[in-house]
Amino acid sequence: MATIGIIGAGKVGTAIARLAIAAGDEVLVVASPGAQYFEQIVALTVPGARAATLGEVADAAELTILAVPFGKVDTVSLNRFNDAIVVDASNHWEPVDGIPAILHGADPGLSSSELVQRLHPGVRLVKSLNHLGYHDMDTDGAPAGAANRRAVAVAGDHAAANSTVAAFLDRIGFDAVDLGALAAGAVLQPGEQIFGRFVQREELAALAAGRELAA
């Protein structure tokens, strides 16, 4: 059993938290600033999890899921998360998010997660769980070895962090595919073939590799 931190109790954060609880992990959920009735939210939408502060998560979590909208990743203070494993589950969806502040003056060649990493340089950032919808998280998890098990990618610059996240994915019901460096996670973004598509391990790896070969 591991301790998992979830920052953001929205649709994505609560879905991942439920999977982690079902896998037997201890789950700490951190509210958005100003959230009301937060303990009630956690008790009802993630039974078994506990409402916590960022500091508690920084002290206790093996890995932490950053489950806030891309436009708000700059509002979360991760000062206490130096060297911590942080999963970036956000996406930049321009039709919905517009051009948030984090993109102002940003190098257009960088993926959204690389921008998040630059914003929070101390954390070991892993891009994962961004390319499937929160509805799918609730329904598509399957036991290891299941014939129809969905695959989820990890991409990050720290091999050990990628492995930890991969093991977490396996526990919560998905085959993990390690794409290597954080920059390689660009193939997981909206508009790419992997995004929003039900893929299994081989197909995910092939789609990711195909993009790299073509580039």
Add this chain to the structure above:
Amino acid sequence: MELGVYSFGSLARDPQSGELVSSAQATRNLLEAIRVADEVGLDYFGIGEHHTPEMPASAAATILAAAASVTENITLASAVTVLSTDDPVRVFQQFATVDALSNGRAEITAGRGSSTDSFPLFGYSLGDYDKLYAEKLDLLLAINANQNVTWSGSTRPALHDAPVVPRPDAGSLPIWLGTGGNPSSSVRAGLLGLPVSYGIIGGAPARFAPLTELYRNTARANGMAEADIKVSVGSPGFIGEDGKTARDDFWPHWHNTMGVIGSQRGFAAPARLSYDRDASGTGALFVGSPEEIAERIVALHGALGHMRHFFQMDFGDMPQAQLLRSIELLGTRVKPLVDEALAEAAGQPTGA
């Protein structure tokens, strides 16, 4: 239980010419759909404000005002009003006018909306998304509570004892909070003392049960009267004479719409396999025969306790005749089955 329809005014394809109808014709089609929904005994018709060439229902209250004159009983609502980019004073005036013309049948569902086309159109910044929504909802509720309004905020000029008219005969308009399922929105509805409307477009709708409980708990803790604590659900749906035909008929329209939205938002259109899964059993798409849909509504009612369920049917160029037939089946076939099943369930002794 109330049943109904909602629409974004999607353009229909004319089966004769093979062409899409004009946006003006789509507006007239929408009025016809509301009239038919009323005639077949449905309880609710909602128009979801959109501003795209494919979904041109940008002025919901204007269409509803026309509908007020040609319908008798049906509730005329927005589903949703994109409140963040509108002026709450104008929204209230328009819907209070619909309410007057319809003898008290107007409702507003205030929400963020899933698309953001209205932000650049009306000169708002997406960066102010949260603040705009919170302030404008606050103002709308203040106007609904009192004819003369004193209010100040940062997103709109202040009002000092300003009369906002006309006033609804019932004293106020029903205002619902629309949400796609973010837990904090259910809390917000309870804290504001509003009924809540869930737009459930994917996954398993019964998974919203914890959110309805969250809403009800918050509402009770906030002192809302039981009668005012209400939940409604909006879903994609389509009804045909038999289940297989309904799913086959609806599929190209669903695939087409999801393809267009997917290309804008960067995800792949759904495969038939996942569609068939979503369109049956516990899935989010209420596509099937009258018997199947009635059974699924009743089953979901057991999980969510919602008092109203309404369906968006006119996806992806659906011909008008197909839409009208589905509306007719919802009123004439599904509704009696749902009423019967719920009456039977209510008549059973507790614990049976």
